[in-house]
Amino acid sequence: MVAVTEPVELYIARASIVDAYDLARLRAVSLVEMGLLKPLERGLFQQRAQREFVKLFREGRLAAWLLVADGHAMGCTCVLLWDRLPYPTTSLHAEVAGVYVDPALRGRGYAREMVREAISWARAAEVRKIVLHPSSAGRGLYEGLGFIDGNEMRLP
Numbered sequence: 001m002v003a004v005t006e007p008v009e010l011y012i013a014r015a016s017i018v019d020a021y022d023l024a025r026l027r028a029v030s031l032v033e034m035g036l037l038k039p040l041e042r043g044l045f046q047q048r049a050q051r052e053f054v055k056l057f058r059e060g061r062l063a064a065w066l067l068v069a070d071g072h073a074m075g076c077t078c079v080l081l082w083d084r085l086p087y088p089t090t091s092l093h094a095e096v097a098g099v100y101v102d103p104a105l106r107g108r109g110y111a112r113e114m115v116r117e118a119i120s121w122a123r124a125a126e127v128r129k130i131v132l133h134p135s136s137a138g139r140g141l142y143e144g145l146g147f148i149d150g151n152e153m154r155l156p
Helices: 017-033 039-058 110-124 139-144
Strands: 010-014 062-069 072-083 092-101 129-132
Touching: 010 110, 017 039, 017 062, 017 072, 017 092, 039 062, 062 110, 072 110, 092 110, 110 129, 110 139
Parallel strands: 092 129
Antiparallel strands: 010 062, 062 072, 072 092
């Protein structure tokens, strides 16, 4: 049995376009873990995801945070912005997405802290609505942060 050592330095930092590689890597790991991406497809997916993260940052439609442990990105949370049809105040909406923490660091509140940062940022951006699409494992976390189960319908 290998002993797991605690990180010496651990912090949450706002990500930028230079972090697109780490965001894409963490996204790929997350999707493989959920069974939504085959491990053999990870490399090609990660390349495409990195390009898409760069594009979203350039368009100003993405904000993201990284959980960094001893210089390595071990978790992330993203906020994707989009416009809906006009409303009296604003048409800007936000989706919290891509929340992931490496299994070795789970259960310590890091996902909660990153999502709080994302919510705070979205509120400061004066979005009309903040939504997310939780996994069954994450539902309790989001309910604890005030998200309520809605009646969203979508086509498969």
